[in-house]
Amino acid sequence: MIMKESYLLKNVDKMITYDNEYQPSGCGTIPEKRDIEKYINYGVVVVDKPPNPSSHEVDTWVKNIIQCEKTSHTGTLDPNVSGMLPIYLNKATPLLKVQQSEGKVYVCEIKLNKKCNEKEFMNAVEKLTGHLYQRPPLECAVKRELRLRWIYSIEVLEFYEKTALFILKCEAGSYIRTLCVHLGLMIGCGAEMGELRRTKSGFITEDSCVTLHDLKDAFYQYRTSGDDSIIRKVVKPLEFLLVSLPRIIIKDSSVSSICHGGQLTVKGIYKYDENLEPSKDVVLITA
Numbered sequence: 001m002i003m004k005e006s007y008l009l010k011n012v013d014k015m016i017t018y019d020n021e022y023q024p025s026g027c028g029t030i031p032e033k034r035d036i037e038k039y040i041n042y043g044v045v046v047v048d049k050p051p052n053p054s055s056h057e058v059d060t061w062v063k064n065i066i067q068c069e070k071t072s073h074t075g076t077l078d079p080n081v082s083g084m085l086p087i088y089l090n091k092a093t094p095l096l097k098v099q100q101s102e103g104k105v106y107v108c109e110i111k112l113n114k115k116c117n118e119k120e121f122m123n124a125v126e127k128l129t130g131h132l133y134q135r136p137p138l139e140c141a142v143k144r145e146l147r148l149r150w151i152y153s154i155e156v157l158e159f160y161e162k163t164a165l166f167i168l169k170c171e172a173g174s175y176i177r178t179l180c181v182h183l184g185l186m187i188g189c190g191a192e193m194g195e196l197r198r199t200k201s202g203f204i205t206e207d208s209c210v211t212l213h214d215l216k217d218a219f220y221q222y223r224t225s226g227d228d229s230i231i232r233k234v235v236k237p238l239e240f241l242l243v244s245l246p247r248i249i250i251k252d253s254s255v256s257s258i259c260h261g262g263q264l265t266v267k268g269i270y271k272y273d274e275n276l277e278p279s280k281d282v283v284l285i286t287a
Helices: 036-041 055-066 090-100 118-127 176-187 212-225 238-242 252-259
Strands: 043-049 071-073 082-089 104-112 130-134 147-160 163-170 191-201 247-250 269-272 283-285
Touching (some): 043 212, 055 071, 071 090, 118 147, 130 176, 163 176, 176 191
Antiparallel strands (some): 104 191
């Protein structure tokens, strides 16, 4: 019997069945039901980073609150930028690369050095979508090499004389500060980035975010009363990060071989998603 309530076993009925005779053993525990220590050990926290502290400071604070051995984050935000910052705990850290290359969505405020009309601004915005060359700004601690990035779309929400607010969807590694400078140059008045907030990374949205206060309160409650119900809401199992990948459900008899470096053969497959592509990442799971 397949345990369908788990993250990676949703819509399992829509998967293609390769072996109709195989019956899953039902052994083991779904990620959401792990004992709390193991749950945290294989967990991820999507922090709503406040402006001012650096991403590394927030990472360290999470490590101290949870009192875990290892934390790491992906998609570093500049100190003055707020928004979602996924932080991986202990044995979830090897999954850093899963979200690293995913597209991002930001809400940005731009400040112009002089007044311009809305038509001028919109014309400049239209020209700054698609493939753009960017050089990292001086504030960034990376090598300042020219790089090509894809700006998928810019949706202007508000415009008033010298300020504007827009939603920007872009490739990972895009520099919004640089884009704002380029926007000012195209208008001919100069511009700089005001406030910036990341609202989405890949499929992870703001709805999954928790504040540092939420995290601290959850662990205080657990340590004083033994109630782990809030922790299970603020910490997600690492499988949460893999739901966008195509799945292959393997037979229980194949697990040991694959974990020791063996190749997956068709005899070890129970079900699979139809959107599998050659040379693309997949997630192997048991039912």
